[in-house]
Amino acid sequence: MPDAKPLHDGLFSWPDAPSTLMGSRCLDCGEHAFPSQKSCRACSGQNMTAADLGNEGVLWTWTIQSFMPKTPYHTDETPETFKPYGVGYIELACGLKVESRLRENQAEQLKIGMPMKLEIITVRKDDEGSDLLTFQFCASEEQG
Amino acid sequence: MDVAIVGLGMHPFGRTPSMTGLEQGAAAARAALADAGVDFKRMEFAYGGSQDGGNADSLVNLLGLTGLQFTNVANGCATGGSSLHGAYSAIKSGQYDIGLVVGFDKHERGAFNAKPADWGLDDWYGETGLMLTTQYFGMKIQRYMHDHGISRETLIRVAEKAFRNGSLTPTAWRQAALSWEEIENAPMVSEPLNKFMFCSPAEGGCALIVCRADIAHQFHPRPIYLKTAVVRSRNYGSFEVFSPSQPPEVAHSPTVTASQAAFELAGVGPEDIDVAQLQDTEVGAEIMHMAENGFCEHGDQENWLAEGVTEITGRLPVNTDGGCLANGEPVGASGLRQVHEICVQLRGEGGARQVAGDPQVGYTHVYGAPGISGVNILAR
Numbered sequence: 307m308p309d310a311k312p313l314h315d316g317l318f319s320w321p322d323a324p325s326t327l328m329g330s331r332c333l334d335c336g337e338h339a340f341p342s343q344k345s346c347r348a349c350s351g352q353n354m355t356a357a358d359l360g361n362e363g364v365l366w367t368w369t370i371q372s373f374m375p376k377t378p379y380h381t382d383e384t385p386e387t388f389k390p391y392g393v394g395y396i397e398l399a400c401g402l403k404v405e406s407r408l409r410e411n412q413a414e415q416l417k418i419g420m421p422m423k424l425e426i427i428t429v430r431k432d433d434e435g436s437d438l439l440t441f442q443f444c445a446s447e448e449q450g
Numbered sequence: 451m452d453v454a455i456v457g458l459g460m461h462p463f464g465r466t467p468s469m470t471g472l473e474q475g476a477a478a479a480r481a482a483l484a485d486a487g488v489d490f491k492r493m494e495f496a497y498g499g500s501q502d503g504g505n506a507d508s509l510v511n512l513l514g515l516t517g518l519q520f521t522n523v524a525n526g527c528a529t530g531g532s533s534l535h536g537a538y539s540a541i542k543s544g545q546y547d548i549g550l551v552v553g554f555d556k557h558e559r560g561a562f563n564a565k566p567a568d569w570g571l572d573d574w575y576g577e578t579g580l581m582l583t584t585q586y587f588g589m590k591i592q593r594y595m596h597d598h599g600i601s602r603e604t605l606i607r608v609a610e611k612a613f614r615n616g617s618l619t620p621t622a623w624r625q626a627a628l629s630w631e632e633i634e635n636a637p638m639v640s641e642p643l644n645k646f647m648f649c650s651p652a653e654g655g656c657a658l659i660v661c662r663a664d665i666a667h668q669f670h671p672r673p674i675y676l677k678t679a680v681v682r683s684r685n686y687g688s689f690e691v692f693s694p695s696q697p698p699e700v701a702h703s704p705t706v707t708a709s710q711a712a713f714e715l716a717g718v719g720p721e722d723i724d725v726a727q728l729q730d731t732e733v734g735a736e737i738m739h740m741a742e743n744g745f746c747e748h749g750d751q752e753n754w755l756a757e758g759v760t761e762i763t764g765r766l767p768v769n770t771d772g773g774c775l776a777n778g779e780p781v782g783a784s785g786l787r788q789v790h791e792i793c794v795q796l797r798g799e800g801g802a803r804q805v806a807g808d809p810q811v812g813y814t815h816v817y818g819a820p821g822i823s824g825v826n827i828l829a830r
């Protein structure tokens with residue numbers, strides 16, 4: 307995807323392949339954060355460093371967004387083309403759980419504890435026609 | 451100085467197209483003043499809140515410009531709880547004798563739409579479709595069901611109870627009981643929660659007159675004493691709405707800390723409570739709040755609901771007026787409705803929904819985003 311860029315910088319590595327989630331870690335107490343934070347929510351410290359959070363985890367909880375959200379939701383979809391999407395928290399190796407859209411959008415496809423991996427998707431096109439990208443997770447097995 | 455509630459007022463919840471939010475708040479305030487047999491001029495202070503209905507202190511334009519101290523409160527769903535806490539402290543301190551607590555609201559139809567910047571989040575979070583409270587509620591009860599063996603039947607039972615109780619409550623928005631099938635087959639909103647398992651934004655107003663306990667009988671023959679009012683915010687690790695990430699260790703919710711503090715301050719325990727109002731923004735919330743407030747162990751709700759423990763006829767009636775599910779949620783008024791209902795029950799004025807056995811001690815719990823809980827313990 308040459309004509310593409312992240313919707314928001316600093317959430318995931320790009321254009322590295324494979325992309326990984328980018329967060330921060332507190333040098334005082336070791337707690338991770340996503341998105342990266344300038345101060346620590348656990349100990350109030352301000353000694354933060356960048357942390358690569360990886361691109362794999364397990365599903366901690368999930369739901370399905372079955373109707374098209376109102377603003378601030380902003381994609382190129384219309385109520386007619388909207389497809390339900392999964393939403394879940396993925397427990398990463400460091401223990402942090404990251405909230406994410408999920409590719410799976412049916413209850414039968416989702417189970418707490420299932421292995422998941424990161425993928426990069428297009429949210430919408432910007433005014434110049436470039437794809438704006440974000441992250442989501444999907445079931446590891448299907449990814450192959 | 452102990453604190454008493456001597457006036458109860460409500461403008462019915464639901465939709466009143468002919469009245470602004472402020473007018474509904476004023477109607478509730480006038481009803482509370484009439485119930486206490488007192489003039490607005492006598493009010494020394496007021497605490498009021500509204501999310502979308504206008505500034506609460508503008509009520510003086512409708513009630514009278516008497517120069518009283520009027521404090522606006524904005525604390526999301528916990529606005530009513532925080533307003534009552536302000537009034538409780540004002541009387542408790544000895545500074546004031548009598549005052550008004552009022553909440554009202556008038557929301558647009560459909561779900562609340564939050565703006566990321568108001569919550570310290572960047573735009574991507576909302577634009578990619580994560581800024582919905584309904585998702586959080588679905589995900590919290592999904593994990594809870596997994597961890598504590600709560601079934602989908604239990605979710606349906608809570609909704610069934612709410613609408614049945616609402617059908618017994620003249621001021622409730624939803625006046626019709628719903629069948630098991632109607633609830634079970636309703637359109638899914640956010641797995642595992644469907645349309646009838648969520649409350650909706652609504653309109654309405656609620657007001658209380660609060661005074662020193664030693665003068666309470668001047669105003670009402672049956673004062674209800676506010677034993678304690680506690681508000682707490684979240685600790686690090688509590689699983690809350692609009693969180694792009696969640697720490698490894700899940701900490702107690704602010705409900706647990708508020709509840710424990712309230713029981714300690716009031717000198718009573720969960721076993722002493724005869725009737726309770728627990729925040730039921732959706733059915734999962736009522737289930738989780740039963741345990742978070744100390745009334746049962748996690749997982750006990752499965753049997754409690756099946757056995758009818760929280761029905762009006764049960765050992766611990768919960769949300770006797772149908773709660774948020776049947777009344778809707780005018781945010782500024784909702785927490786005060788809970789207190790209003792407990793006062794009605796303790797006075798014995800509940801009519802068709804009155805809890806039998808002369809209830810003596812009641813409990814209210816409100817929970818607001820992101821992570822504020824208010825608990826009140828009330829007694830005859």
Ligand SMILES: [Zn+2]
Nearest residue numbers: 332335346349
């Ligand atoms: Zn730290």
